[in-house]
Amino acid sequence: MKWYAIKRFGCPRCGQKLAVDGAQVLRGDVVTCQDCNQDIRLRQRGAEPGASGSPPRDAVVVEIRA
Numbered sequence: 001m002k003w004y005a006i007k008r009f010g011c012p013r014c015g016q017k018l019a020v021d022g023a024q025v026l027r028g029d030v031v032t033c034q035d036c037n038q039d040i041r042l043r044q045r046g047a048e049p050g051a052s053g054s055p056p057r058d059a060v061v062v063e064i065r066a
Helices: 022-027
Strands: 006-010 017-021 030-032 039-044 060-064
Touching: 006 022, 006 060, 017 022, 022 039
Parallel strands: 039 060
Antiparallel strands: 006 017, 030 039
């Protein structure tokens, strides 16, 4: 059985409650809100911006506590 570290947060645009796997936060994935279709770049709180560049156009960065 695989355990997942679920991280919960609210969409900064519409307030929809979202949940992602903790590994997505560590990778800095971009997720999309199901309600407003806003692209959201995940970042662990306190982490330096990655070398992968800037988030996609119109994406919002959300810092999530580890």
